[in-house]
Every structure is written in C-alpha cells, then in structure tokens.
Amino acid sequence: MAHIYVFSPSSAVRDKAAFRRGIKHLQAMGHEVEVDVAALASHMRFAGDDATRIEAIDRAAASGADVALISRGGYGLTRILPGLPYKAIAKAIDKGTQFVGLSDFTAFNLAVLVKTGRITWQGPALGEDFGTAEEPDDIMLACFDDLLQDQGEGAGWQRPKADAAIQTKAHDAVLWGGNLTVLTSLLGTPYFPAIDKGVLFLEDIGEHPYRIERMLTQLLHAGVLARQKAIVLGQFSHYKLVPGHDKGYKLNTVVEWLRGQLKTPVLTGLPFGHVSTKVLLPVGAKVDLVTEGRDALMVWGHV
Known part of the structure; x- marks a missing residue:
C-alpha cells in the first residue's frame, strides 16, 4: 500500500x-x-x-x-x-x-x-x-x-512499419521533455534545461499539425533539437484536419519534414501523451535508448 x-x-x-x-x-x-x-x-x-x-x-x-x-x-x-x-x-x-x-x-x-x-x-x-x-x-x-514498488526500469514499444529503417543507439543520455506547447513556452527562460546529447520526448493534445510544426521549428531554429542524441515523439491526439485546406498535409508530413532538417534521429510511436495507454517517464534520469527493427527500448534502471 x-x-x-x-x-x-x-x-x-x-x-x-x-x-x-x-x-x-x-x-x-x-x-x-x-x-x-x-x-x-x-x-x-x-x-x-x-x-x-x-x-x-x-x-x-x-x-x-x-x-x-x-x-x-x-x-x-x-x-x-x-x-x-x-x-x-x-x-x-x-x-x-x-x-x-x-x-x-x-x-x-x-x-x-x-x-x-x-x-x-x-x-x-x-x-x-x-x-x-x-x-x-x-x-x-x-x-x-x-x-x-521501485521496479520500473524502462519502457519498450513498437514503432510504425515505415520507421523501421530509422535506427539509433544512445547511451547515458538525459531523458527530458513532456508537452510540446508547455516546453516551447519555457524556451529563453531560466526554467528551460540546457541539455546537450539528451533524449527529448514530446507529446501534445488538440494541436493541428501545422502548429506542432511551428513549435518544432522554434526548437529547431533555437538549436535545441540538433543538440540531442534522439527526438522521441509520443502521441499527438485530439486534433482535426481540414481536408479541403490541408490537402494531404498531416502529422506524418511534419515528421518527415523534421527528419529532413536534422541528423538527429526522430523516433515515433512512444506510448505517452493524452491517451489512455501511457508509460511513466523519469524526467532528468540517464537512459540508454536502442532500436532494432520496429522495436525501441529505453532503459533507465532504478532512479
């Protein structure tokens, strides 16, 4: 208890x-x-x-x-x-x-x-x-x-088939991140972590893909994304596309565009965000991240 x-x-x-x-x-x-x-x-x-x-x-x-x-x-x-x-x-x-x-x-x-x-x-x-x-x-x-019970030592998930070719290994990297909107709002303040070679995870709710891209672009131009060992995208939920206006522009469009701007690997499918199925993630812990095929594993041991 x-x-x-x-x-x-x-x-x-x-x-x-x-x-x-x-x-x-x-x-x-x-x-x-x-x-x-x-x-x-x-x-x-x-x-x-x-x-x-x-x-x-x-x-x-x-x-x-x-x-x-x-x-x-x-x-x-x-x-x-x-x-x-x-x-x-x-x-x-x-x-x-x-x-x-x-x-x-x-x-x-x-x-x-x-x-x-x-x-x-x-x-x-x-x-x-x-x-x-x-x-x-x-x-x-x-x-x-x-x-x-102090037993959680990591999280694993299966990525989309289309991402299987994107592989990475990160050792002893600081895990940080959270909600994209809130994190971006801290940029330039004393409360934004100055983390290099970390693993940055992001999620959001109710944000159209163009707004997600706009925030990612701000982090990109600020140099935050290129300094990481990996970017891990969780779930971006509860938004609506506008078929007659977006004309095929969707979340995957944003992900592919971001990958084209970075050498840092961008992984997707993390079960975390404003969704019922979510893992717990230790912000500030040192983690190892490895992918093999569609499988991704993030390990932090006891923290």
Missing part, C-alpha cells in the same frame, strides 16, 4: 465525478489517498489563485507521501514557477516522494530539473487516467505500480 497525495497545481477541477472515481479507484487498489485541502479550489480558470497553488505544492512536498499526484493539467504552472518551494521539493524527493503528472506539469518537471537537478515523473493524472468511466488502462496501471 502506498501513500498518495493528490493536489491541484494548474487548472481547476471541473469534472468532479472523474475526481471522485479516481480516488475510489486508487483506494480500491489498496492505497491511502490524501487529498490536499485546496484540491477542488477554483479561482477563475485555476485551482485557486497563485498563492493557493504554490501552498498546495508546498503541502505536497511536506506530506511524506510516496507519490504526489496531480488532479489534472490544464494551465497555470508557468506563471508560478518563480515562487515554487524548490528546496522543499528537493528535500521531499530525496526522502522518497515521487512527483507525477503530465501536460501543464511539464513546466514543473523542467523547472525542478533546472533548479534542483532532481528527477520527477511524466505520467498519469488522477481524473484523466484513474477517474475514467471505463476501467483504467492496464499498461498505465502496471507502470504506476512499478513506480510504487
């Missing part, structure tokens, strides 16, 4: 039913779930004003929990990064608390990496992943359980 602390550092929780289902599911798994006093706070679109959300993060760090799990993503972390209790967060991680989330939580992951050098996790959120109307995804649950 694990102690899980649920907190809301970003947008207000609107789907209370999913929130309650998520808590019940974690409890049914045998975990002790502690809910932050401001987890359901609401201020404009946020889960409380800026001070309230910083205090929630501080309480999560002081909770002594095995996992500090976000209720949801949305928006709100980038505006409070200067006020985060980085020393308290680092102390909590050193004592064994794993901070887990995705989407807007990318800002937290990257800022903590820059300011403290500590590892945090890109993974599920309470409502989106544990609070679904259907049963939560088996792979996500298995990866989460591995984290709780």
Whole structure:
C-alpha cells in the first residue's frame, strides 16, 4: 500500500465525478489517498489563485507521501514557477516522494530539473487516467505500480512499419521533455534545461499539425533539437484536419519534414501523451535508448 497525495497545481477541477472515481479507484487498489485541502479550489480558470497553488505544492512536498499526484493539467504552472518551494521539493524527493503528472506539469518537471537537478515523473493524472468511466488502462496501471514498488526500469514499444529503417543507439543520455506547447513556452527562460546529447520526448493534445510544426521549428531554429542524441515523439491526439485546406498535409508530413532538417534521429510511436495507454517517464534520469527493427527500448534502471 502506498501513500498518495493528490493536489491541484494548474487548472481547476471541473469534472468532479472523474475526481471522485479516481480516488475510489486508487483506494480500491489498496492505497491511502490524501487529498490536499485546496484540491477542488477554483479561482477563475485555476485551482485557486497563485498563492493557493504554490501552498498546495508546498503541502505536497511536506506530506511524506510516496507519490504526489496531480488532479489534472490544464494551465497555470508557468506563471508560478518563480515562487515554487524548490528546496522543499528537493528535500521531499530525496526522502522518497515521487512527483507525477503530465501536460501543464511539464513546466514543473523542467523547472525542478533546472533548479534542483532532481528527477520527477511524466505520467498519469488522477481524473484523466484513474477517474475514467471505463476501467483504467492496464499498461498505465502496471507502470504506476512499478513506480510504487521501485521496479520500473524502462519502457519498450513498437514503432510504425515505415520507421523501421530509422535506427539509433544512445547511451547515458538525459531523458527530458513532456508537452510540446508547455516546453516551447519555457524556451529563453531560466526554467528551460540546457541539455546537450539528451533524449527529448514530446507529446501534445488538440494541436493541428501545422502548429506542432511551428513549435518544432522554434526548437529547431533555437538549436535545441540538433543538440540531442534522439527526438522521441509520443502521441499527438485530439486534433482535426481540414481536408479541403490541408490537402494531404498531416502529422506524418511534419515528421518527415523534421527528419529532413536534422541528423538527429526522430523516433515515433512512444506510448505517452493524452491517451489512455501511457508509460511513466523519469524526467532528468540517464537512459540508454536502442532500436532494432520496429522495436525501441529505453532503459533507465532504478532512479
């Protein structure tokens, strides 16, 4: 049984039913779930004003929990990064608390990496992943359980057939990344990691391929992409093409264009993003990445 602390550092929780289902599911798994006093706070679109959300993060760090799990993503972390209790967060991680989330939580992951050098996790959120109307995804649950039991040592996936010819090996590379929109918004700030020869993973939701290309282009022109050992693309979901206007321009078009701009290998198919099937990824950990045919394996060992 694990102690899980649920907190809301970003947008207000609107789907209370999913929130309650998520808590019940974690409890049914045998975990002790502690809910932050401001987890359901609401201020404009946020889960409380800026001070309230910083205090929630501080309480999560002081909770002594095995996992500090976000209720949801949305928006709100980038505006409070200067006020985060980085020393308290680092102390909590050193004592064994794993901070887990995705989407807007990318800002937290990257800022903590820059300011403290500590590892945090890109993974599920309470409502989106544990609070679904259907049963939560088996792979996500298995990866989460591995984290709780300190057994997760890597992730493997099968790439699209068309990508089988693209092979790479990366050894002892820092794994970093997350949501493309949030990561790109940090470029040029003190919270953007200066990582060379890393493995950069990216995902997004609701962004048309041309907007994905525009953000990738910004990272390309800033020199970020060429400095990596590999770019790993996760799932880009919930967007709509415009057949009469796009005229064949789609996500694969963006991927092929990006590959034409880089010597750095661009891999696809990572099971991570705003989708039910997701692995958990340690932001800031050293990883080995290897491909063989369509298979890709990323190993980080115990972190």
